[in-house]
Amino acid sequence: MISAPAGGGATGVRWTVIDGWTLTRRALAHWARRPGEMVAGLLFPVMVVVMMGYLFGGQMDVPGGGDYREFIMPGMFAMTMVFGIEATFAAVAGDAAKGVTDRFRSMPMAPSAVVVGRAAADLLYSVAGLAVMVVCGLAMGWRWHDGVPAALAAFGLLLLLRFALVWPGIYLALLAKGPESLVAVQILVWPVVFLSSALVAPGTMPGWLGAVAEWNPMSATVTACRDLFGDPTVTGTSWAAGHGLLMALAWPLAITAVFLPLSVRRYRDRGR
C-alpha cells in the first residue's frame, strides 16, 4: 500500500486562479502535443483572407474609395475572433462527452476554474491567431495609420469580442447533445460573418439585411477597428453604424453579462 498524499478542498478566488491556470496549461500542453492541429487552425483565416483579397478583391469597390484589402483586413481580424467560438465549443463539448467534465465536477477544485481556464486558454490562442493575421495583413499591404495606441485599442476591442464569445460557446456546448453539433455552430458562424460589414458595405445589401448587418455585433467591432486603424470604412444609416465604438464595447459586455452566468450555471447544474 502506497500512502497517498493529502490534498485540499477549497473554493474561493485563490483556487479559482490556481485551478484555472492548471487548466490553461492543459490547453497549452494540447497545442504542444498536437502542433499540426494548432497551426492549421491559425492558418485557416489566412487562407480566407488571401482568397478574399486576391480572388474577389479585384471586383469589389470600397464605398468612398480606398484599397479593398485594407478595407477587409479589420473584418478578417474580427472574423478570426468569431471563428474562435468553434474552438471553445469543440473543447467544451468534447470534455462533456468524454466524462472529463463530470470528473472535474466530482473533484474538490474550484467550480468556476473550469470556465476561467477555458476563457484564458481561448484568449491566448486568439492572441496568437490575431498576431498571425496581423503579419499576414502587413504582408498584403494593410497598415494602421493613426498610431500605435489607437491600433492597440483596436486589438483590445477584437479580443474583447473574442472574450465575449467564450460564454455562448461554453453554454451552447453544455446544452448540445454532443460534439457532433459543432457542425451546426460552424454553419451558423458563416452568416454572422457575411451579414456584417466585414467584407462588404451593408448599404449594398437589400434594406432589411443591411439593417441586420449594421446591428450585427461583429460589425460594431469592425467599424470601430476601421476608425481606430484609420482604414477605409463605410458609413451606415442606422444608429448602430453611427456609434461603432460604443457598440463595440456594449455588445461584448452584453453578451458576457447574459452568457457568463448562464454557462456557469449550466456547468454547475449539469445532469440535475
Next chain:
Amino acid sequence: MTAVAAEGLRKRYGDTEALAGLDLEVPAGSVHGLLGPNGAGKTTAVRVLTTLTRPDGGTATVAGHDVVRDPVRVRARIGLVGQHAAVDEVLSGRQNLVMFGRLYHLGMRAAKKRADELLERFRLTEAADRTAGEYSGGMRRRLDLAAGLILAPPVLFLDEPTTGLDPRGRTEVWEAVRDLVDGGTTVLLTTQYLEEADRLADGISVIDRGRVIAEGSPERLKARIGGDRVDVVVADPEAVAGAAAVVRRVTGAEPDVDEEALRVGAPVSDRAASLTETVRALDAAGVPVADIALRRPTLDEVFLHLTESEEVPA
C-alpha cells in the same frame, strides 16, 4: 461508522423513475456491491452520491457530509471512477495524472511523485509519455482508475470498474481495491460481473428499477434461493425437455433450463437423497445423461432469480 448512507433517494427523468426510493447503508472500511440489470439505476445512484446529480427526494450522506447541502466537503473525501474512462485523450498518461493531482491541490512535486507511483502500480510506466488516446481500452481504464486513486480517498466509487478489461487487468483492479480497503478506504462499486461482487464485496445490494430488492452478504444471498442445486447435462438437445420434466418431478421446483449448454438445474433440499433419486428417475425415463452434479448456486442464479421474480407482479 457508516461511510455511505442513503434514505429514500428518488430521481426521475421524464417518465423514467431512475431511483424510486433507494436505501443504502455501507459501513466504513467495507466493500459494497451494487448489482442490477441494465437501467436499474446504478449509475444514477453513484451520480447522486458523488454530488453530480441532485436527487428529487430523499437524503444521502457520504463520509458524514450531506451530498446536497455540503457537496464541496463530500468531493474532498471521495474518488470517482465513472462507467466510461474520463481522461484527457490528447495528453499523455503522466500529464493526465499530474493535471488531476494539481486539481486535487497537490503541489507540483507531490503531484509528479504520485503520478509516478500510480503509473508504476498500474503497469503504465512504459506507456506513461504516450498519448492516452492511443492506449488500449484496458490501459485507458487503468489510467482512469489511477486518477480516481490520487488522494486514496476515504470513500471510493467505482461504476463498473472492470468492464472491458482482460482477466489480467481485472485482477489488477481487484488487487488495487483490496489494497485500498486494507488501508481503510470504503468502496462502493457497481458491476455486471457477479463474480466480481462475490470476490470483492462484503455486502451486496441487488437493485432493480431504482429500488433495493435484496441485500446481504454474498453468502446470505446465495442461501436465499436454497442451498444446493442439482445440475443435469444431457447428451443431446432432444432430451432437454425430458430431463426438465424429471427434475421438476423429483425436486418439486421449477428447473432453470439452459438450452444451449443442454443443462437443467434446480435447487434441492436433501443433497444425497435428491441426487440418487434424480439419477434413478432419469435412468427410468431413458434420458441420455452426459453429466450430473451437485453444487452451490452461483451469484448469477441468485441475481436472475431475484430480478425475474420481481418482474412477474408488474
